[in-house]
Amino acid sequence: MPIINASILAGRTVDQKRALIRELAEGTQRALGVREEQVRVIITEVSPEHWGAGTRSKADLEGNA
Template sequence: MSRHSRASSAGCRFPAGPRERGDTVPIINVNMLPGRTQDQKRDLVRELTDAFVRTCGSKTENVRVVITETPGEHWGIGGILVSDRD
C-alpha cells in the first residue's frame, strides 16, 4: 500500500491525511434509461447510500448520488441504439 492512500477493511481506498474514515465525500453516478418512478429513484438513492456506508464507512450525510437518465436514442448497446432495438 502506498503512503498516499490507505484501505479500509472492506477494501475501499481513500486519501491518507488528516481526514478520518467518515469524513470522505463520495459521489455515486448512476446512468440509466428513463422510466423509473420517483419512488424507485428515491429507493435507489437510499440503497446505494446505505451500501456505500456499510462497505466503505463514509457518513450517510456525506454520500452524494447523481442519477442521469439517458434517452434510448442517446444510448448504444452492442453497436445498436437502444431506441432501435426490438
C-alpha cells in the first residue's frame, strides 16, 4: 500500500488540496500499477513560521514575521 506524505505551506484552498490528492493518487496508480483504494495521501500543512528556506523562515522572506 503506497503512502504519500506531502508537506505544503498552509493557506491552500480545500479544492487545491483535493486536486493535489487526486493528482498524487492517479500518478501513483499509473507508476506502480496499484488500485485507487490502495493509495493513501497525507497532507501536512506547515505554517510559514515553521518553513525554512536557507537561514530564514518563509514568514521572514514574505515580510510576515
